[in-house]
Structures are given as structure tokens and as C-alpha cells.
Amino acid sequence: MTVSEPGTAVGTATGTGAGNIDGQAIAITVFSTVKWWGKHWLPLLFTTLRLIPPLTRDLRKLSFIHFARWTLIRELPANGDTAPRTRLRYPHLFFESNFNDGWEEYIDAFSYVLTRGMSLFWASSYGFPGALPTGPFKDYIHRNELEAAHYYSAYPEATATMVRKALALAPAVADFAERAVRLSPAEFEGAWSAFLTDAQDLL
Amino acid sequence: MRARRAQASPVTVLTPIVPGERDALESYLTGLSDAPGGSPLARVPGTHFARWVILPDLVTDPKQPAPDPLGSPHLLFTSNVDGSADDYLAAVADTLTAEAPEIWGRCVGCPRPATGAGLARYLRHNAIGTGLFFAAYPRATVQAVTAALDVHDRLVRLLVDTQPAGPAAIRAAFLKEFRP
Amino acid sequence: MTIATPRIRRTPPVPDLADIQGGILRAYGNDYSRTTYLFVNVDETRAGLRWLGRLVDDVTSARPWTAGKPATTLNVALTYDGLRALGLSAELLATFSDEFRAGMAARAAQLGDVGTSAPEYWDTPARAHVILIVNALSEDDLTGRLADLRADLGRYEGLSLMHEEHASLLPGVREHFGFADGFAQPAVEGVTDEKAPGGGVRDKDGWRGLALGEFVLGYPDESGRDSDGQDLPSAPAGPLGRNSTYGVWRKLEQDVALFRETLRTSAAAFPGGDEEKLAAKIVGRWRNGTPIVLSPDGPAADFRGNDPGANDFLYHDVDADGRRCPLGAHIRRSNPRDSIGFGELLSFRHRMLRRGVPYGPPLPPEATGPDGQQRGLIFVCYVASISRQFESVQVQWLEDGNVFGLGHDKDFLIRGPADGSGKMTVPGEPPFFLGPQPTFVTTRGGQYLFVPGITGLGAVAAGTAG
Structure with missing residues (x-):
């Protein structure tokens, strides 16, 4: 276990080491060793998910992930004489996520909501206990997780949901501002009310 | 400053740490959060989220038949960026002129000085392609x-x-x- | 969306009611209108053990009463400091959960107990050892029992009665802001299955109660339930790990005058000027308890919270956008049911058995300002994991609104930000904005507790717990 005890961070980012937290954002970094068949299976899975976006709908709907990635590492390049090219005995799966709200809640969501998806991603990893029950799955992730030495977010106080809402709101505000200039104070009242009604989910 | 295409992409660079340098590197990196100007990554344009992680070695799961050691600790750098990974790594090399020698300067095979085009080439050489990338708002810079x-x-x-x-x-x- | 059905069908475990303390799985009921919490410190271990040893036989268990209701009940809860003072070994102490060992005061910053809610302003002891919980049917019963307990304590050198907190039900089982309270409880499988609709979780056969291990240690929880039932949640080692539970005790002072004043002034700009409706939007219920999501235009005159089916409601299908019950309404945040999406999958692991009781006299309805009296709620809940159940709700759902798409909005009713910023959106055409946010509720004390089973308590008293 290489993640320190949950720190004393204040805010929703809870349940992980202080190195993994910047504001509301949490970093998760997980490596696992992949069985031989994973080197065929995982690229196929990645391609399928890339080509058929509806398959990642639930991942998108979970709404607390900014960015995530899965990468299969099979070899490392040479770096001069002292570090020759290394072909790894097994493929290794690297997973990272940038998310918000607590670590426990995040893994619970993976277990309960993306049960099948999590199994597809980690089925070929040694030691994967299954996405449910959550207890052993959390232990597995904990065991294979690394704490960041430095973690950075460009907008640490914003969550993924806030970002998406703001990105939808900003053009609506700009658009309404264009119109508002031309409206008389009497016309403005109705238009303002309609604008707020339309935009209320984004506020 | 390079113009950035509005399409998020992942950057992953894994480099071997020079033997004996791990502790110094780790303490330098953990100290960055307390740097007076905040994280140096704030200065690299197009950085949404980024991290440095010391990878002591690859995982050896109790269930795997044989260990698969890397032999030395590695430094993992990942970032989620606007535009292409290559452009981004060039920007890293151009921007982190004070920090990069303290960081990748402690890695095997890194050119000296660890800045500019040489560093960018080194980072690209050690970049790892991504299998699947998820971005909640891929077109926003x-x-x-x-x-x-x-x-x-x-x-x-x-x-x-x-x-x-x-x-x-x-x-x-x-x-x-x-x-x- | 429903929870995956376990691979193995099984009958729920039978709780050992004779060993589990009373008042946890089921409330003692509204006949017990008075509750007193006695804070006792153990300055001398041997005295503490002897005192507890005598007390064990008097502790009320969860076994159903066959010979009528006793005039009073007695329950014993311990803090981490208390377990230490009673001489538990370091090895055993290390098996308690991190947050329990830290104690509530140490978690204040995470919990939002800052500003005037910070521990330095609490009026109950920040460090306590043993809390005795006494329920009584009448004032006389209470007085008699407390006199006995005080006299008993007085017989031991090395024990001190640090504090007494007296709480009692208000007329109509309302809390001080004037809302019927306390009936929307989680259903426990094999115990309170009748509460399952709305209080449990849906699997493919419909509603069922939550696994016993969500609330009592030593039984499978919702994680273990999905496996073969052998996988028990984390619990202290030895006899303390069975039929025990963790508890949360909080003294929450309510500023009723400010609440009324805010309703009055805010309603002036609220469409229709309807104060009662605005109050219902903030709370999520009309004053008699009718959920506003079921009855958006006014309370159902015949609503009674404890009636079968009264808690059988959800949000997502009828009110995803919160036009009836705002997404930020207090009951929708503290128990979001299916409001987060994905059915109850993201909420059902965060339920607590709440056993709170108000304290202080009601503010007379005609009062136009503060009367200088202190009043509020003694919030008590029982959970198998303080961090997953209590703290998660406090931090993720009440202190911050992101999960519900509300940004950093805090719960408008109970979590006023120290800096006077903050707002609540009342969805509508057009929406209405409540703000800046006043502080109606201030934390005045708090403890993380451990409530052992009666066998476990006996082992502590005998010095054999480990």
C-alpha cells in the first residue's frame, strides 16, 4: 500500500492521501499486472468503446470524472547504455482518473453502477476480485494504488459537473446579453424570467 | 505561446530514475505544492490536470506466476491537455526551465541541460500511447x-x-x- | 436501476436482540417523551470497571417487551477516550475505526464544524468517556432514575459526572422549526421489513430492507450480502465486534427566530408571498411531514409519518428537475433516495438509524424575536461505519452540493457558511433564489460513540474484552 492515511483535507475530496488532492480534485493512479490474454482483450475492448460511444454512457452519466485513461504498457524504450529497451514479462495496465467527491464514493459508484464495465477492464488483471462486492474491490484498488508526489488542477475548486454546467451557461449568458442590450426595460422583465427558467439547471 | 487546438488529449511519460536520486526527486516534487507561486504546472499552457508519481516498481500481484520487476524506480508524468501530446511536451520543456533539471534531470538518459528541444525529444521518446481516454468536456480548453x-x-x-x-x-x- | 441480485439466495441473519442494546434497531417510541444523556468520566480505571460491572445488568436490550413498557430505559455508549480509560489494550484499541479513534472534535474541519460551530465554542465536554442514555415515560420516572444513577456514581471515587443533557419531545413530535420529524428511517432486513418501500433498496424482486450489518456490527453488510455472507465488515476484535454499533451524538442549536424572520423577509419576493410554501421548499416537507414531492400545492391533511407507505416515495421519475421538491431541499439532500441517478445505488450505503430528540422549550408562535432560550436537536444516529454513513452524508451531501448538481451550495437549512455567502435555488418558472444564507443551526457539541453489545460491555467491565 503506497497511499498514505486519509489526510486532513477540508472539502469533498476525502478518503485518499494528501498527495492525491488538489482542491476538490482527486487523483487515482493504479497499476495492475495483466494475464497473457489481456494483451489481445484490452486493445479490443478499448477500440470497441472508442468506436461505440453509447457504451460509455454510464461513465459519462456518473458525472464526477473530468478525465480518465486506461493504458496497456508492454515495453519501455532504451535510455542510453544503462537502460536498455525492456520487454515486460507481462503487460501492465495503467489506470488514472481525475475526479471529485470522495474516494470511497467513487469506487462505490464504479462497483455498483459500472459493475460489468469494471469487470471488462480488470478481468484480465491478476488478483482482480470482481467489481462486487465493493469491499474486496476497494482493497484491490488500494493495494495497487500509488500516491502522487505532486498533483495539479487548473481549476481546483470546480467539479466536473460544475465545469460542464458552466460551459453550457456561458454561451447562453453571452447570447442573452446580446439581446438584452436591445430590449426595453418592459420587455426585459419577461425575457429575463424566460432566460432564468431555461438556465436554472445550470446555476 | 503556441496556439492550442481545442481537443483534449492524454500525455503519459515514464522515465527511469537515476539510482540514488529517488529520495531527492520525491522530496523536490512533494515540495512543489508549497512553492510560492503555486504549482509550476500552472505555467504550462493547456494543462487541465497533471501529476508526477514515483513508481517504485511494477505491481507484483500475489497471484501472478512470476515477478516482473523494472529493476529501478521510475517517474510517471501524466497530463490531460489541450491539443496534441507532442506540442504539449514541447511546451513543458520550454516553460519548466527551472524545474525540469530538478525533475527529469534526475532520470536516466535525460540530456543535459534538461531543457528545451533536447528535453522535449527525451520526453517524446519515453511517452506511452493511451489505450482509452475519457474526457467529460473534450472540446473545452x-x-x-x-x-x-x-x-x-x-x-x-x-x-x-x-x-x-x-x-x-x-x-x-x-x-x-x-x-x- | 436496481442493485445486482446476489448469486446466492439466503435468509437474512437473525439479530441477537437480547445482546444488542435497545433504542438502536427500533426507537423506544414516542411514549418515552424524555431523554437524558449523562456524561461520565472515568478518572480511575478500577472504579470505572466496578461501576460498569454493576450497570451491565440494568442495560436495556433490544428484546421485545412482553410485560409492558418499563418506566425508564438505560443504555451505555463509550467514546474512544472512554475505552482507553477503561483499560482496553492497545492492540484492541487499534481495531476501532480511524474516525472513531480521532473523535468528532478532531474531524471538525471536515465536518464543517467551523466558525461558531467549532469545538472551542461547544457547551458540552469535548472529551468524554461514557454517555448514559436514559429514556423515561414521565418526568417523575426520569427524576427517580437519574437520582439513582447519580447516587450510584457518587459511591465511587474516581468517577465524575461531567455533564447532563436533557431532551424531550415537543408537542406533535415536531422539531423546533416546526416540522414533523424522525419517521423516514431506513428499513433493516429481518427487523423492520415493513419499512422497506422507500426505506430500503430495490433489487429485481422489489423493495427489501438493508442488510443488518449496515447498522449492527458482526453481521454482513450490503457488501458482504452480495458475496456468500461470510465477508463481515470491519469491526473491533473480540466480543466488542458483535452486536455493537457506532453512534454519532451531536448537539445542534437551532435559531428559530432567525428561521422565522428569514421566511418572512424572503417570502416577500417569493411568487405568491407564500411563507409556508417557501418553508416547505427549504425542508422538502410541509410542516405536518407531507413530502412536497407528493403534494406540491399543500399538505395532505391526514398525513402521518408513521403510517404504512408514508415513506414510500422517490424523486427521479416525477421530479428530476426539482420543480416540486428542490434538489437542494433538506430532506432531498440528507436522504436523496434515487435523486442522484442510478436508482438508489449511490445512496443506499449512506443510511443511518436516526434517534434524535429536541431540547429546550419551543419558541412561542407569537414571538417576534429571540427569547434568549437555547433550543435545538440532540442528533443521534447509529451506523456500522461513521465515515461511510454519517461523515459521507455530512461532507458530500450537506456541506457541498456537487453530487446534486448544485455546485458548492450547502444545505440551506442546517449548514450556513461562516462567511454569510451561499444560496439555495428553488426551481420554478422563473426560479427563485434564497440568499445570502443565514446560519440557522450551530453545532454545540459532539461525540463519536461506540455502543457495545451487552456481552461486549460485560467483557469491558470484567477486563476481558482484550
Whole structure:
């Protein structure tokens, strides 16, 4: 276990080491060793998910992930004489996520909501206990997780949901501002009310 | 500053740490959060989220038949960026001129000085392609995100402040804040 | 969306009611209108053990009463400091959960107990050892029992009665802001299955109660339930790990005058000027308890919270956008049911058995300002994991609104930000904005507790717990 005890961070980012937290954002970094068949299976899975976006709908709907990635590492390049090219005995799966709200809640969501998806991603990893029950799955992730030495977010106080809402709101505000200039104070009242009604989910 | 295409992409670079340098590197990196100007990554344009992680070695699961050691600790750098990974790594090399020698300067095979085109080449050489990348808002640049968040905050403040006022006052306040 | 059905069908475990303390799985009921919490410190271990040893036989268990209701009940809860003072070994102490060992005061910053809610302003002891919980049917019963307990304590050198907190039900089982309270409880499988609709979780056969291990240690929880039932949640070692539970005790002072004043002034700008409706939007219920999501235009005159089916409601299908019950309404945040999406999958692991009781006299309805009296709620809940159940709700759902798409909005009713910023959106055409946010509720004390089973308590008293 290489993640320190949950720190004393204040805010929703809870349940992980202080190195993994910047504001509301949490970093998760997980490596696992992949069985031989994973080197065929995982690229196929990645391609399928890339080509058929509806398959990642639930991942998108979970709404607390900014960015995530899965990468299969099979070899490392040479770096001069002292570090020759290394072909790894097994493929290794690297997973990272940038998310918000607590670590426990995040893994619970993976277990309960993306049960099948999590199994597809980690089925070929040694030691994967299954996405449910959550207890052993959390232990597995904990065991294979690394704490960041430095973690950075460009907008640490914003969550993924806030970002998406703001990105939808900003053009609506700009658009309404264009119109508002031309409206008389009497016309403005109705238009303002309609604008707020339309935009209320984004506020 | 390079113009950045509005399409998020992942950057992953894994480099071997020079034997004996791991502790110094780790303490340098953990100290970055307390740097007076904040994280140096704030200066690299197009960085949404990024991290440095010391990888002591690859995982050896109790169930795997044989260990698969890397032999030495490695440094993992990942970032989620606007535009292409190559452009981004060039920007890293151009921007982190003070920090990069302290970081990748402690890695095997890194050119000296660890800056500029040489460093960018080294980082590209050790970059690892991504299998699957998920981005919640793939077409928004860092700049667009921070600007949108600012609009949101200003509008909410205005709503709470002006609600009791009449439409004329609200209109005036809104146009004062958001006039095109 | 429903929870995956376990691979193995099984009958729920039978709780050992004779060993589990009373008042946890089921409330003692509204006949017990008075509750007193006695804070006792153990300055001398041997005295503490002897005192507890005598007390064990008097502790009320969860076994159903066959010979009528006793005039009073007695329950014993311990803090981490208390377990230490009673001489538990370091090895055993290390098996308690991190947050329990830290104690509530140490978690204040995470919990939002800052500003005037910070521990330095609490009026109950920040460090306590043993809390005795006494329920009584009448004032006389209470007086008699407390006199006995005080006299008993007085017989031991090395024990001190640090504090007494007296709480009692208000007329109509309302809390001080004037809302019927306390009936929307989680259903426990094999115990309170009748509460399952709305209080449990849906699997493919419909509603069922939550696994016993969500609330009592030593039984499978919702994680273990999905496996073969052998996988028990984390619990202290030895006899303390069975039929025990963790508890949360909080003294929450309510500023009723400010609440009324805010309703009055805010309603002036609220469409229709309807104060009662605005109050219902903030809370999520009309004053008699009718959920506003079921009855958006006014309370159902015949609503009674404890009636079968009264808690059988959800949000997502009828009110995803919060036009009836705002997404930020207090009951929708503290128990979001299916409001987060994905059915109850993201909420059902965060339920607590709440056993709170108000304290202080009601503010007379005609009062126009503060009367200088202190009043509020003694919030008590029982959970198998303080961090997953209590703290998660406090931090993720009440202190911050992101999960519900509400940004950093805090719960408008109970979590006023120290800096006077903050707002609540009342969805509508157009939406209405409540703000800046006043502080109606201030934390005045708090403890993380451990409530052992009666066998476990006996082992502590005998010095054999480990």
C-alpha cells in the first residue's frame, strides 16, 4: 500500500492521501499486472468503446470524472547504455482518473453502477476480485494504488459537473446579453424570467 | 505561446530514475505544492490536470506466476491537455526551465541541460500511447473552462444580489456585468 | 436501476436482540417523551470497571417487551477516550475505526464544524468517556432514575459526572422549526421489513430492507450480502465486534427566530408571498411531514409519518428537475433516495438509524424575536461505519452540493457558511433564489460513540474484552 492515511483535507475530496488532492480534485493512479490474454482483450475492448460511444454512457452519466485513461504498457524504450529497451514479462495496465467527491464514493459508484464495465477492464488483471462486492474491490484498488508526489488542477475548486454546467451557461449568458442590450426595460422583465427558467439547471 | 487546438488529449511519460536520486526527486516534487507561486504546472499552457508519481516498481500481484520487476524506480508524468501530446511536451520543456533539471534531470538518459528541444525529444521518446481516454468536456480548453466558471460565479452573485430589485435595476446590473 | 441480485439466495441473519442494546434497531417510541444523556468520566480505571460491572445488568436490550413498557430505559455508549480509560489494550484499541479513534472534535474541519460551530465554542465536554442514555415515560420516572444513577456514581471515587443533557419531545413530535420529524428511517432486513418501500433498496424482486450489518456490527453488510455472507465488515476484535454499533451524538442549536424572520423577509419576493410554501421548499416537507414531492400545492391533511407507505416515495421519475421538491431541499439532500441517478445505488450505503430528540422549550408562535432560550436537536444516529454513513452524508451531501448538481451550495437549512455567502435555488418558472444564507443551526457539541453489545460491555467491565 503506497497511499498514505486519509489526510486532513477540508472539502469533498476525502478518503485518499494528501498527495492525491488538489482542491476538490482527486487523483487515482493504479497499476495492475495483466494475464497473457489481456494483451489481445484490452486493445479490443478499448477500440470497441472508442468506436461505440453509447457504451460509455454510464461513465459519462456518473458525472464526477473530468478525465480518465486506461493504458496497456508492454515495453519501455532504451535510455542510453544503462537502460536498455525492456520487454515486460507481462503487460501492465495503467489506470488514472481525475475526479471529485470522495474516494470511497467513487469506487462505490464504479462497483455498483459500472459493475460489468469494471469487470471488462480488470478481468484480465491478476488478483482482480470482481467489481462486487465493493469491499474486496476497494482493497484491490488500494493495494495497487500509488500516491502522487505532486498533483495539479487548473481549476481546483470546480467539479466536473460544475465545469460542464458552466460551459453550457456561458454561451447562453453571452447570447442573452446580446439581446438584452436591445430590449426595453418592459420587455426585459419577461425575457429575463424566460432566460432564468431555461438556465436554472445550470446555476 | 503556441496556439492550442481545442481537443483534449492524454500525455503519459515514464522515465527511469537515476539510482540514488529517488529520495531527492520525491522530496523536490512533494515540495512543489508549497512553492510560492503555486504549482509550476500552472505555467504550462493547456494543462487541465497533471501529476508526477514515483513508481517504485511494477505491481507484483500475489497471484501472478512470476515477478516482473523494472529493476529501478521510475517517474510517471501524466497530463490531460489541450491539443496534441507532442506540442504539449514541447511546451513543458520550454516553460519548466527551472524545474525540469530538478525533475527529469534526475532520470536516466535525460540530456543535459534538461531543457528545451533536447528535453522535449527525451520526453517524446519515453511517452506511452493511451489505450482509452475519457474526457467529460473534450472540446473545452483550459481557458474556456476558467472563463465559463467565472461567468457562472458572477451570474449567481448577481442573481442573489438583485432578486429583490425591480426589472430596471436587474437589467442595469446585468448589462453592467455582461454587456457584450 | 436496481442493485445486482446476489448469486446466492439466503435468509437474512437473525439479530441477537437480547445482546444488542435497545433504542438502536427500533426507537423506544414516542411514549418515552424524555431523554437524558449523562456524561461520565472515568478518572480511575478500577472504579470505572466496578461501576460498569454493576450497570451491565440494568442495560436495556433490544428484546421485545412482553410485560409492558418499563418506566425508564438505560443504555451505555463509550467514546474512544472512554475505552482507553477503561483499560482496553492497545492492540484492541487499534481495531476501532480511524474516525472513531480521532473523535468528532478532531474531524471538525471536515465536518464543517467551523466558525461558531467549532469545538472551542461547544457547551458540552469535548472529551468524554461514557454517555448514559436514559429514556423515561414521565418526568417523575426520569427524576427517580437519574437520582439513582447519580447516587450510584457518587459511591465511587474516581468517577465524575461531567455533564447532563436533557431532551424531550415537543408537542406533535415536531422539531423546533416546526416540522414533523424522525419517521423516514431506513428499513433493516429481518427487523423492520415493513419499512422497506422507500426505506430500503430495490433489487429485481422489489423493495427489501438493508442488510443488518449496515447498522449492527458482526453481521454482513450490503457488501458482504452480495458475496456468500461470510465477508463481515470491519469491526473491533473480540466480543466488542458483535452486536455493537457506532453512534454519532451531536448537539445542534437551532435559531428559530432567525428561521422565522428569514421566511418572512424572503417570502416577500417569493411568487405568491407564500411563507409556508417557501418553508416547505427549504425542508422538502410541509410542516405536518407531507413530502412536497407528493403534494406540491399543500399538505395532505391526514398525513402521518408513521403510517404504512408514508415513506414510500422517490424523486427521479416525477421530479428530476426539482420543480416540486428542490434538489437542494433538506430532506432531498440528507436522504436523496434515487435523486442522484442510478436508482438508489449511490445512496443506499449512506443510511443511518436516526434517534434524535429536541431540547429546550419551543419558541412561542407569537414571538417576534429571540427569547434568549437555547433550543435545538440532540442528533443521534447509529451506523456500522461513521465515515461511510454519517461523515459521507455530512461532507458530500450537506456541506457541498456537487453530487446534486448544485455546485458548492450547502444545505440551506442546517449548514450556513461562516462567511454569510451561499444560496439555495428553488426551481420554478422563473426560479427563485434564497440568499445570502443565514446560519440557522450551530453545532454545540459532539461525540463519536461506540455502543457495545451487552456481552461486549460485560467483557469491558470484567477486563476481558482484550
